[in-house]
Amino acid sequence: MAMTFFVVASLLGCQVPLATQEPPCTVSLNSSANEEPAVVLWVKGLACPFCTYNVERQLRKVPGVKSVDVTLETGRVTVALSKGQPPSEEQLRKAVKESGFTVDRVEMP
């Protein structure tokens, strides 16, 4: 009886809950970013959207920077890099300084 039910459910495309079924995978929304080289900067004192976008503005001017993602709450700034010559840590720190903030630490790839 149980086997019959299983076969019918499978044919109908139903997901049969099995004790061994794995939980659905969590797909990272930033999976494409994870495939690109990226530097993480930790910036102190980011406080408002204008501040964060100003940091983004200054970093985007640095050659080799492809995109910038800023998390206001944590001060985490993820800098995706273009292929080729990556920017130096000094260049990135300088760009952040020009926006009025200071880099606390850097995580290079």
Next chain:
Amino acid sequence: MSKLIRLTTWPMALLLTGLLGGCHALMPTVKPIELTWARDVGIQQPVGIALHPRGGVLVADSGNNRVVWLSDCGDTRAVWGGGEGEQPGQFRRPLGVATGSDGRIYVADYLNDRVQVLSASGAGGEWSSFGNGVRYTGPADVTVDQDGLVYVVEFNGCRVVKLDSSGHLLKTWGKEGHGAKEFYYPTRITTGPGGNLWVTDAYNHRLKVYDPEGTLLHIIGSEGDGEGQFSVPGGVAFDVEGRVWVADFFNNRLQRFTVPSDGHPERVMVWTGLDKVDGHLHNPTDLSIDTRTGELYVVDYGSNRLLRLKMSTPRDQQLQKTGGQR
């Protein structure tokens, strides 16, 4: 003894009722129609808001690099942009939005260093850069006065740029600094009563009022959390009585006050939201007021939400009958 109780009970009841009524009159006059409004439109890091002349509001949805037109019901009527870009109709961190009486929509397109305008004419309208030969430096907000003149405030340029309706540069004023004629990363600009310009000099923690020619009229506020003080103030709006409402970003509140001729805020009211965790304001950046209905639309940036609020005192309700749209 029972007679004594009866003699004192009613007077005490009346006294308490009077006290409660008086307390109610002192309570905030803002009552939320719907605390969180337009819940399902998927906004991310909203910053600026403006009334649409055909109803509803326009929101600068900076996190999504788009501008959204929402109806009074909070439904999405139109979306422009989405996905950053530099082509007409694309945006990179749109921070401010405004409309002209002719129906045109202006957007301060911050990272693209430009102001874009959507023409009201044409089948679908077209986006184009606004400002002939003007080099903007971090445009953060824009406003249009009743004569169609356009004013842009630059966050990085620390100045105001005035243009005619065709985009010709008329004048600029301001520079970086902390003096009376200077700005320190201004973020908002609004056309106020009489056509005066209200500039939010955010990191000087003050508001500055200019006439249309750029003559400074008032400097309002100072840094702090007291009444009439600000901590990185945001947008400014005016109700039907001409009272000023300010989104006080870091103080997580709205302030309302009147401004007499000397420029000093009076009759200050502070509103932080409801006494629930979900109801408390969290870094509001901008607001607009529909003076026909008395409704306030607030961008609560820190909570990533839009609020729709309504003034509820009998006096406000009376005034709403004779109000007009901002």
